[in-house]
Amino acid sequence: MxxxxxxxxxxxxxxxxxxxxxxxxxxxxxxxxxxxxxxxxxxxxxxxxxxxxxxxxxxxxxxxxxxxxxxxxxxxxxxxxxxxxxxxxxxxxxxxxxxxxxxxxxxxxxxxxxxxxxxxxxxxxxxxxxxxxxxxxxxxxxxxxxxxxxxxxxxxxxxxxxxxxxxxxxxxxxxxxxAENQPQNGNNRLHLFEQLNGYIFRHLSDPELSLEELAAKHYISPALLHLIFRQMAGCTPGKYIRDIRIKQAQKLLDQRETQIAEIAERTGFSSPAVFSRCFRREVGLSPSEYQSRQSM
The missing domain is CATH 2.60.120.280 (Regulatory protein AraC)
Structure with a gap:
């Protein structure tokens, strides 16, 4: 083999x-x-x-x-x-x-x-x-x-x-x-990233989630936090969190069951205006334009 x-x-x-x-x-x-x-x-x-x-x-x-x-x-x-x-x-x-x-x-x-x-x-x-x-x-x-x-x-x-x-x-x-029944990962850096990822998802709706908090909660320095994400995910931790928020927002917009203001709140944006601006920058469309295009 x-x-x-x-x-x-x-x-x-x-x-x-x-x-x-x-x-x-x-x-x-x-x-x-x-x-x-x-x-x-x-x-x-x-x-x-x-x-x-x-x-x-x-x-x-x-x-x-x-x-x-x-x-x-x-x-x-x-x-x-x-x-x-x-x-x-x-x-x-x-x-x-x-x-x-x-x-x-x-x-x-x-x-x-x-x-x-x-x-x-x-x-x-x-x-x-x-x-x-x-x-x-x-x-x-x-x-x-x-x-x-x-x-x-x-x-x-x-x-x-x-x-x-x-x-x-x-x-x-x-x-x-x-994912429900896995052995302890022998790679300490991978295991740490796994913990960081779980923490991000549990606090995704919190607009106050910061990189300083993420590092402090896991007893690492901000410099090590950035190094881990650069090496393992190929991006900064801030970019990683923004991408996840946009993906979750797209999923909610596709379901067409939630108002845009509530989606902004559930995905951790401080206001609908901030959400719309960030969404347009990443996706190229406003949330309402994206939703309209998906229904065509």
Whole structure:
């Protein structure tokens, strides 16, 4: 299995960045994943923070295969480890981020859409990759590179089937770690980030939440707080909190059940005016414009 893992890492080097992150390869099957994109993330191509509405809050599934270096998955207020040799699936419209030492990691990321909702059993868990998973991932990657150059109806349909097979292997595995019953993380910095993330979500509605408070509550200096977020999340802690607030606001706006003033309050903005200004800066639309566009 180690040789299959090394083979997959080597093959990832052949992946090229797509022109866009929402237009992938799709086939004719309605019962399988569609619009598939494969991305390689490593110290040379780091995980970047979202800068636009589509990336902050999107309708795609994200399957992450960790080929090197233990990381952490933060989904809403929950977090769980993503050890080397494991995979985790993030579902559409989930507020999420991936935390890892960005100077020493190797991940294969597969994003896709599905007309049929996937089983919720893969939610909030990381699953060990067995030999069959590695073989399917290697075949999937090789075919994806072929189809990216010269797509064919049979090739893209086979791509769908291979990804479906990989997801089913993960679904039926009984070797996994979930957010409700996880071992203590051996990486102190990851464990600290996990605590920081939980604290942020518990106090997200508090407009007085400050970086000084966040550092003091966890007995670290502001300088170390910034270092941890820069290294693990690729952004400042202030940017991380703002992104989460915007994602939560988008979710509430999509539900169309809450007034904009109440959404501003629930997501920790000091006033509707401040909320509208920040939302427009991050998303490019005012909250009301965003809500109107979503209903079209």
């Amino acid at each position: 180690e040789s299959l893992q090394k083979q997959l890492i080597a093959a990832c080097r052949e992946l090229r960045e797509p022109a866009g992150y929402h237009c992938g390869l799709g086939g004719g099957r309605q019962d399988a994943p569609d619009n598939i994109l494969l991305l390689h993330r490593c110290w040379q191509q780091k995980i970047s923070r979202a800068r636009d509405a589509d990336n902050l809050y999107h309708c795609r599934y994200v399957l992450t295969l960790n080929l090197k270096t233990t990381g952490l998955v933060c989904v809403n207020e929950k977090s769980f480890p993503l050890p080397e040799g494991y995979a985790a699936l993030t579902y559409p419209y989930q507020s999420h981020c991936y935390v890892v030492d960005q100077n020493a990691f190797d991940w294969l990321i597969i994003t896709f859409e599905s007309g049929t909702p996937l089983s919720p059993e893969l939610m909030y868990r990381s699953t060990r990759l067995n030999g069959s998973c590695y073989m399917l991932a290697n075949r999937l990657l090789a075919l994806y590179c072929e189809q990216a150059k010269a797509p064919s109806a049979s090739g893209t349909e086979l791509l769908q089937v291979l990804l479906l097979g990989l997801l089913l292997e993960l679904l039926h595995s009984d070797d996994f770690i979930n």
